[in-house]
Amino acid sequence: MPTRLAMQVGLLSKDNMAQIPFAYKLYKSSSSSDEALARGFKETFCRPVPIQFVGVWWVLMMGAELSARKAWY
Numbered sequence: 001m002p003t004r005l006a007m008q009v010g011l012l013s014k015d016n017m018a019q020i021p022f023a024y025k026l027y028k029s030s031s032s033s034d035e036a037l038a039r040g041f042k043e044t045f046c047r048p049v050p051i052q053f054v055g056v057w058w059v060l061m062m063g064a065e066l067s068a069r070k071a072w073y
Contacts, residue, residue, distance in 0.1 A: 003059075004027075005023075005027050006049040006051065007049070007051070008015045008026075008027055008038055008040070008058075009024075009026050009041060009042055009046065010029050010033050010042035010045070010046025010047070010048075010049065011047055011048075012045060012046055012047075013046075013047060016045055016046075019041075020041045022041070023041065023045075024025050025036040026041055043052050
C-alpha cells in the first residue's frame with residue numbers, strides 16, 4: 001500500500017498534515033474523475049518520491065511455525 005499511495009497521491013511534507021484525510025480519500029477512490037484530482041493534488045501539495053527499493057517481509061507465519069516446532073535440544 002505505501003508504494004501505491006506514494007505513486008498515486010504523493011508524499012506530503014510534515015507541514016501539510018491537514019491534507020492527509022483528503023489524500024487518503026483520493027487514494028481509496030476508484031472514480032476516473034478522482035484520478036485527475038489525485039494527479040493535481042500530487043502536483044500541488046506533494047514532493048517527488050523516487051522509490052528505489054520496496055522491502056517486504058513475511059513474518060506473521062514465522063511465529064506460528066516456530067511455536068509449532070518441537071524443541072531442538
